[in-house]
């Protein structure tokens with residue numbers, strides 16, 4: 049197949065491009081390089097089945113493809129709040145452009161949605177039926193509401209135009225090729241520990257997240273995309289849930305060094321807890337994570353050790 053990956057030069061996108069090329073597909077990677085980097089896909093450039101396009105998903109584009117994975121959107125709170133209006137445009141206009149293309153060429157289309165659609169959840173763990181608790185006017189809303197609107201667009205194109213959609217809700221994912229200065233917690237803690245700097249805990253560190261290793265996530269993506277008679281949304285994430293203090297302890301246990309914990313204010317609307325209910329992924333995709341946090345952190349630390 050010929051497959052378009054928007055946001056293909058980013059953290060998740062570059063792993064996805066690699067996986068799809070490995071399966072013998074032709075891959076078009078479209079990216080505006082806001083948080084993605086050419087270096088993430090540099091090793092793919094000599095492959096004749098790979099094509100890199102600098103383009104912004106806000107502007108319409110035409111390519112003949114069989115499948116579309118729409119990943120274009122900054123994912124780290126620091127980056128998506130940097131230009132909030134651009135983030136909303138990327139999610140909403142990007143979805144409209146990708147869905148329009150999918151409709152025209154008859155491609156199956158996959159949306160990288162997020163656990164952020166659940167906001168600061170009152171139900172724990174979060175099943176796909178939970179409608180969420182999002183502050184529509186807070187600093188995270190540009191991302192959360194943008195992604196919620198993109199989901200709406202996907203389901204309206206499906207209902208109105210019979211577009212063949214797959215929607216995944218991704219829970220916090222980490223691994224090699226995260227940006228060192230991305231601001232997300234795993235890369236922050238690992239880079240701080242490797243540099244011997246203090247580990248920045250926001251709030252009292254009792255808030256939780258569930259961390260999925262990138263290879264597990266990409267396996268879930270490919271299974272969802274290639275399963276028939278399913279639209280999603282499907283949660284993909286690792287149900288192993290940790291406080292930020294526990295995460296810091298794990299990173300320090302592996303890296304060692306002189307780093308101490310330092311406390312900073314909790315950002316506004318920072319969700320207090322998050323854990324995926326993955327019953328649907330298990331039942332319909334036969335998917336569950338295989339890499340636990342210690343093993344995934346070891347691979348991530350190895351990646352950053354060579355670069356810090």
Ligand code: NAD
Pocket residue numbers: 054055056057058059060061078079080081082083084085103104105106118119120121122123124138142160161162163217218219220221222
């Ligand atoms: P990332 O920031 O590394 O990748 C996003 C990519 O999209 C980058 O390459 C960036 O340059 C590109 N991009 C941004 N705006 C664009 C635009 N207007 N036009 C074209 N390209 C654009 O982040 P990631 O972690 O790889 O996330 C990929 C997708 O998965 C995002 O849609 C994100 O919302 C979603 N997601 C990720 C996580 C996670 O934990 N990693 C969790 C939930 C959802």
Ligand code: UDP
Pocket residue numbers: 124125220231232233234236237248249250251253255257292314315318319
């Ligand atoms: N966090 C932290 N220290 C950091 C970066 C993040 O304690 O240096 C916390 C943050 O407040 C949040 C959690 O880690 O509670 C996960 O943050 P991240 O930005 O990785 O993702 P998200 O909030 O989108 O889940």
